[in-house]
Amino acid sequence: MTELRDKTVRALKWSYLGFFVNLVFTPLSTALLSRLLTPGEFGVVAIASVLATFGAVVTELGVANALVQRRDLTPEHIRAAFTSSLVLGVVLTAVMWWAAPLVGNYTGNPDVVPVFRGFAATYVVASLALVSTSLLRRELRFKPLMAAEVGGYVIGHGVLGIGAAYLGFGAMSLVISAGASWAIQLAVSYAYVRHPFALTFRLAPYRDLYSFGVRASVLRLLEFFSGNMAVFVIARVFDAAALGLYRRAFDVAGMPVMRLSGGLLRVLVPSFSALQDQPGRLRRAYGSSLLALSSVLFTFSAGLFVCAPEIVRVLLGERFLAAVPIVQAFALYVPFPILANVAAIVAEATAKLDIKIALQVAQMLFLAAAFWVVTRLGLGVVAFAWVLVAGAVLNSLAYVGVAARILPGSGRESLRAYGLGLTAGLGVGAVLFAVVAGLRAAGTGVFVLFGLELVVGGLLVALVVFLGPDTELRRYALRVWQPAAARLAAWRAQGHT
Template structure:
């Protein structure tokens, strides 16, 4: 019985990973295409307005959720009262946060004097809080069941229609930074409808405190961790928005998001599958160790290889995806490329800690990281540092945080930590390999003055080939098993006679 249950869990996890990574790659393709269009429709100043408004919108999301979504995924036994309590609290907090954002918008605008036209954008983003209340519960129930197909459909549909058609259409019509508000609201409405249709969870409120106690016991701690992560992840945006120009903030945030959005989607695709899987085997140390180490090795190889390719391809990425207005951001793109692998691998270790309820240690690490990063960014600013220097500080701090979470992971899974260190070391070797292979192909093409669109397409094809090679020829992993299984399935279909 136990073996059958574990086998079923593995099958559901693998299936969930397929849907999750399908969402990631399909979303990445749309992001690259839409980003290239949007960067030519909006100015750096407008992206600066969006950066501050989006920061505040994400802040409100923490209040709306209060860790309830994570608690629903992690809770061993979930009752209908838990679902009712989760929905009631999310809806109430969403209404409260929306009202608070509307009232505080003028004060927020005054605090960021270099960011123009901030009030209507902040108030527009605040409407997403109410819509998120339903998305949180429906999405968490699907994650708990490892049923990612409805989530993938909702995410891709909302992004294609809400952002690709409605949002970009608004930008084309001259709505400026408000076009991103329109995009966010449209995406939230579409996701809400599709996700609730897939779960049809109860909407009946509940007002007994005992129904909330179990969720908030875990949720409040999870929120504290997420809030610290939010603050530390946005300290650079906060400092640049306060002390630098809106154009500098726009260039910084747009360059970062061009890399961070795909990387965040990659990390999210990983964590939303691994969190319920880790939680399911949290009492089986051997299975937990194997799951974590296998995932760490595969992710390290994949993400470090991609980083090596991005480091070399940065000039073309900026020129094509961001346009000629952002050419001076090429060094920023290369610096941010070094941030990505440590952010993704830290996420995996943090998910392990969360799934095994080690939230106190996450709070400690994030607190130290936030204070250290904030102090380093402030000192860099006071010494006259440019935004590129702030980006370097961010990379250095991320390396230290990744090392701290690796130590935590070793304590959870046991052992000497050698295999964790080896995974990072192997990733570094693949990083150098990816960079060398890319440089060997790209530098001669640049010298031959190959047209930019052609060169960019060749770089994409080369990057895809390199990543496919490291997955298919690299060490054993779930990704490798999935890739070979997909190839076998394609060969079987190709061999079948057409009717």
């Protein structure tokens, strides 16, 4: 178990590093792209990329999760996973290419067609990378995974995507960046895991993978439709510019935190899977993970809500000002699906996917009914965001019950984690609001104010981490800080001699 803990800590370290690198580059690329592309072009990309993601989910057919979760994995399983993902990638590319005009008719926007086809063309590259990235996750080798993701983001999205937008490629520039990002991830991950590019058509390994993978795919499809239902409705009811505002607001509010939490959750899947036969240890790991994430997520949420006007002005520009209330809604949304995912990973690691499927169906029904009401009342896109907030809160509470059912006694730990997180968020929000309100009243320039918000917010987050509950995140932060503090003290001492 010591070896597993050490691997998990190293994986968390690389996840944190990847997050902070992305935290530097994401605002820069967001600010540049928002000044090179219009809200309407972002709306075209939103509907095309969401539908393309649907194909990617089908292409995977759950084999990625099966490769991570399965106890005994043979070379034949790996070949079966590669065959499945490649064949489905080719088939789905052809199907989505043919279906692109239907999407254009649904949205009433012919500009969607070439962009949708461009995203569909990335399926094959993504399918080639699936096995190697899944094997790295299984082995908790997150250093190459983070190198692949960061390299793909910086080169694919940063250099090629922004360069294409500057050259006038419009919405297609994001297709170019997505394709380049997948190609870089494939090259880096395969350099570390050289599994054979070999096909197999024996039925036995497919049965082993799909016994778990098919249910995982059904679950991912349900999650896809729940998470993107608002996009489908907005694309039908409103114009591309309104959809562009909605998606950019979600990206600004959720992307940094989602990247951090996504990295952490990828670490937790193999770690929790390794403890699936040890409920006591799994319960402790679940409680510690939930507590660490809750304290950080609600703190970020409060900061995003208070600073939304400056975030939109600096990162998106004046033509996206209508996105401010949407950003504030999504700021409150972000913590809940991520915290629910911690409990969902417990269900996945113990192969209890039926519970997850039932909850996803319930969430879909709630969202469908709520969006119908919003549409009938003629409300704007801000209302769609608040519906997602309500759905996320209810789903998160339901998953507290799921964790308590799988791990008896964890319900109290879950409520404690949520309570401490909410308390930290409210405290940080109150302090930050008092500081920011005074600076706004004093007429501080937007860029100066944004910089001060980053500094004050960063200090408050650090206080929450260092002074908060004892979790793996706090222990890791202390291990990093103590040598740095010692070197700083030595440097200051030398300066006085």
